[in-house]
Amino acid sequence: xxxxVLLFASYADTLGKxxxxxxxxxxxxxxxLLGHVRAMxxxxxxxxxxxxxxxxxxxxRSQVLAPGDEVAIIPPVAGG
Amino acid sequence: xxxxLTDRPIDxxxxxxxxxxxxxxxxxxxxxxxxxxxDDRPVTGIExxxxxxxxxxxxxxxxxxxxxxxxxxxxxxxxxxxxLMLGEASVAIAxxxxxxxxxxxxSRYVIEQLKKRxxxxxxxxxxxxxxxxxxxxxxxxxxxxx
Numbered sequence: 328x329x330x331x332v333l334l335f336a337s338y339a340d341t342l343g344k345x346x347x348x349x350x351x352x353x354x355x356x357x358x359x360l361l362g363h364v365r366a367m368x369x370x371x372x373x374x375x376x377x378x379x380x381x382x383x384x385x386x387x388r389s390q391v392l393a394p395g396d397e398v399a400i401i402p403p404v405a406g407g
Numbered sequence: 408x409x410x411x412l413t414d415r416p417i418d419x420x421x422x423x424x425x426x427x428x429x430x431x432x433x434x435x436x437x438x439x440x441x442x443x444x445x446d447d448r449p450v451t452g453i454e455x456x457x458x459x460x461x462x463x464x465x466x467x468x469x470x471x472x473x474x475x476x477x478x479x480x481x482x483x484x485x486x487x488x489x490x491l492m493l494g495e496a497s498v499a500i501a502x503x504x505x506x507x508x509x510x511x512x513x514s515r516y517v518i519e520q521l522k523k524r525x526x527x528x529x530x531x532x533x534x535x536x537x538x539x540x541x542x543x544x545x546x547x548x549x550x551x552x553x
Contacts, residue, residue, distance in 0.1 A: 333458065335456070335458055335526070335528060336456060336528035336530070336540050337528075337540040337542075340540070380458075380461055380526070383458075383460055383461040383464055385524075399458055399461065399526070401458070401526050402528060402540065402542065403542035404522070404523070404524065404525060404526050404527060404528065405522075405527065405528050405529045405540075405541045405542060406455075406457075406462075406486060406497075406498065406521055406522055406525045406526075406527030406528075406529075407439050407486075407497065407498050407518060407521055407522045407527075
């Protein structure tokens with residue numbers, strides 16, 4: 328199944344892109360997705376436990392993904 | 408109740424007008440502005456960016472929560488995105504309530520939750536020409552991107 332990964336701010340700079348498509352096996356979790364992202368060039372500077380949102384909601388590592396999900400890896404927020 | 412992300416300067420007077428009603432005995436306006444120093448480094452401006460759709464949803468949730476918790480519908484929040492100069496308003500929160508105590512608490516709730524949950528980031532521009540992403544608590548999270 329394919330999911331869309333969104334990257335922002337410092338994470339987008341680190342990975343050199345702000346969006347990518349990942350092909351994952353059915354039943355893959357947020358944790359599995361992070362493992363794939365971590366294997367990419369430049370991902371060494373991602374923190375061990377980045378915040379993740381699935382379809383615009385903050386998500387746990389154990390959340391199971393569905394085809395077409397939009398998964399955002401969220402740097403420390405700094406609004407205000 | 409309203410929350411908005413905007414690319415244009417925030418009209419704080421309009422926010423106050425929007426929450427004003429005869430039944431409200433207290434009206435508060437909080438304005439967050441771009442500061443000239445962070446971590447002892449002279450700042451010349453800040454570029455705000457967001458995960459726009461999620462940020463809008465989180466802001467709407469926060470305003471609704473504050474409304475339920477403190478029993479008022481008169482809460483308006485605007486957050487600016489894009490390039491801001493020193494002294495410009497990055498965020499403004501107008502709250503009106505029958506009583507001042509609840510108005511202060513609701514205003515505080517909105518700004519604290521916003522800083523915790525809303526996916527907005529700032530790229531600080533420094534006097535020496537460098538730029539860095541700023542994390543929660545003013546901590547720098549990445550090396551210079553320049």
